Amino acid sequence: MDDEAEIVEPSTTSSGLVRAASSKTLKGAAPIGVAPFGAGGAQRHATSSVTREMPKDFSIAFEIGNGSTKPGVERGPRRQSMRGFEDTYVDIVDYIIRITHRIWEDQDVGYIYDTYAPSCRVFDDGGPRHGIEQMVAGTIQRINAFPEMRHYADEVIWAGNDEQGFVTSHRALNIGNHTGHWRWGPPTGRRVNSWVIANCVIGDNEIYEEWVLYNLAAQLSQLGINVADAARAHGNAGALAPLTDREMTEVERLQGGQKPYAYPAFHGRGFDVEHFIRELMHNTFNRRDLSAIDRAYAQNVRWYGTTNRAGYGRGEVKAMARSLLATFPDLGMHVDEVYWMGNDEEGYRVSLRWTAIGTHRGWSLYGDPTGRRVHIWCLQQLYIEGGKIVEDWMLFNEFEVIAQLLKDDPEPLIP
Numbered sequence: 221m222d223d224e225a226e227i228v229e230p231s232t233t234s235s236g237l238v239r240a241a242s243s244k245t246l247k248g249a250a251p252i253g254v255a256p257f258g259a260g261g262a263q264r265h266a267t268s269s270v271t272r273e274m275p276k277d278f279s280i281a282f283e284i285g286n287g288s289t290k291p292g293v294e295r296g297p298r299r300q301s302m303r304g305f306e307d308t309y310v311d312i313v314d315y316i317i318r319i320t321h322r323i324w325e326d327q328d329v330g331y332i333y334d335t336y337a338p339s340c341r342v343f344d345d346g347g348p349r350h351g352i353e354q355m356v357a358g359t360i361q362r363i364n365a366f367p368e369m370r371h372y373a374d375e376v377i378w379a380g381n382d383e384q385g386f387v388t389s390h391r392a393l394n395i396g397n398h399t400g401h402w403r404w405g406p407p408t409g410r411r412v413n414s415w416v417i418a419n420c421v422i423g424d425n426e427i428y429e430e431w432v433l434y435n436l437a438a439q440l441s442q443l444g445i446n447v448a449d450a451a452r453a454h455g456n457a458g459a460l461a462p463l464t465d466r467e468m469t470e471v472e473r474l475q476g477g478q479k480p481y482a483y484p485a486f487h488g489r490g491f492d493v494e495h496f497i498r499e500l501m502h503n504t505f506n507r508r509d510l511s512a513i514d515r516a517y518a519q520n521v522r523w524y525g526t527t528n529r530a531g532y533g534r535g536e537v538k539a540m541a542r543s544l545l546a547t548f549p550d551l552g553m554h555v556d557e558v559y560w561m562g563n564d565e566e567g568y569r570v571s572l573r574w575t576a577i578g579t580h581r582g583w584s585l586y587g588d589p590t591g592r593r594v595h596i597w598c599l600q601q602l603y604i605e606g607g608k609i610v611e612d613w614m615l616f617n618e619f620e621v622i623a624q625l626l627k628d629d630p631e632p633l634i635p
Contacts, residue, residue, distance in 0.1 A: 418433075
């Protein structure tokens with residue numbers, strides 16, 4: 221890589237849209253998948269049997285505007301079957317919000333030992349981590365840097381049950397002052413205001429797997445820390461897993477050397493959430509059909525993106541998709557997980573995770589092309605009303621992407 225290549229730090233005012241990787245499920249709950257398109261030009265669309273139970277309404281849902289737990293409130297009896305969970309939790313939404321509050325707000329970091337599996341896998345902005353001790357150490361370090369950080373819950377989308385295991389997608393707003401040391405340097409005294417998404421796989425009161433994006437590039441930028449310099453240091457420290465070691469599904473855009481066919485049309489009755497999402501993502505990012513955004517998004521859609529981007533309208537969503545495809549011209553993506561709650565009348569809240577691989581050969585987002593191949597993963601929360609997306613919250617691993625582009629090449633073994 222040319223060390224003089226210019227890397228443009230992400231703007232906090234431009235658009236955002238992207239995704240994430242594969243997840244293990246509990247007790248035989250197979251992930252929802254799509255069979256590859258068939259040979260000879262014939263398209264085969266097959267959705268695997270859906271073993272995960274999707275909530276049909278919002279009777280168990282996040283209390284909008286509450287932001288956190290209410291101390292001293294009588295929670296009443298269990299609202300759903302939660303065999304294997306502590307008696308204090310009335311439903312899965314109550315569980316995920318209150319354990320987060322206890323660990324981060326009350327700083328009972330040791331409660332991680334009770335609510336995370338010993339061999340849990342955690343994937344975040346800095347790369348994959350395995351084992352509960354790394355989780356505990358990382359939490360202590362972050363609390364030390366932001367000891368007065370407040371974590372305001374904003375949404376919990378969930379699916380599953382206590383037989384299959386639960387999945388949750390928890391969005392929160394983090395606000396606090398940087399008053400302690402951390403790996404990026406001494407205290408700056410500056411204030412951080414950013415949002416995060418954490419997706420968990422849960423069973424028997426323990427989280428087995430977590431995908432979490434802290435919006436790290438946004439936080440560093442707000443603290444006055446140069447994002448590009450920090451990303452380069454992160455890459456040079458050997459913190460990035462090689463592409464061959466990353467847990468991701470097949471993301472090749474072309475199957476067997478064929479052209480990318482349009483996603484098969486849906487011929488069933490009613491509104492099929494899974495088909496709607498997979499069709500949108502495949503046609504937009506694999507087929508390069510940006511008009512799919514016009515068909516799927518409401519004209520007045522609100523969206524919120526990585527590094528505190530924000531926008532209004534389909535044109536902004538489309539602009540970000542164009543930027544990604546222009547920056548990584550060979551980009552191919554794969555939807556790894558979709559689950560949702562709701563119905564046609566009340567609308568749907570959808571959690572989406574997808575993976576992408578691409579080569580930095582374009583100029584749109586990150587300066588002069590480096591020719592490096594990168595792994596992108598993203599968490600999205602989508603709100604659908606009347607068959608259209610009206611709100612989109614999306615985070616991808618932008619800090620890690622920049623680190624993949626900027627890390628210095630190792631010295632050659634033979635001069």
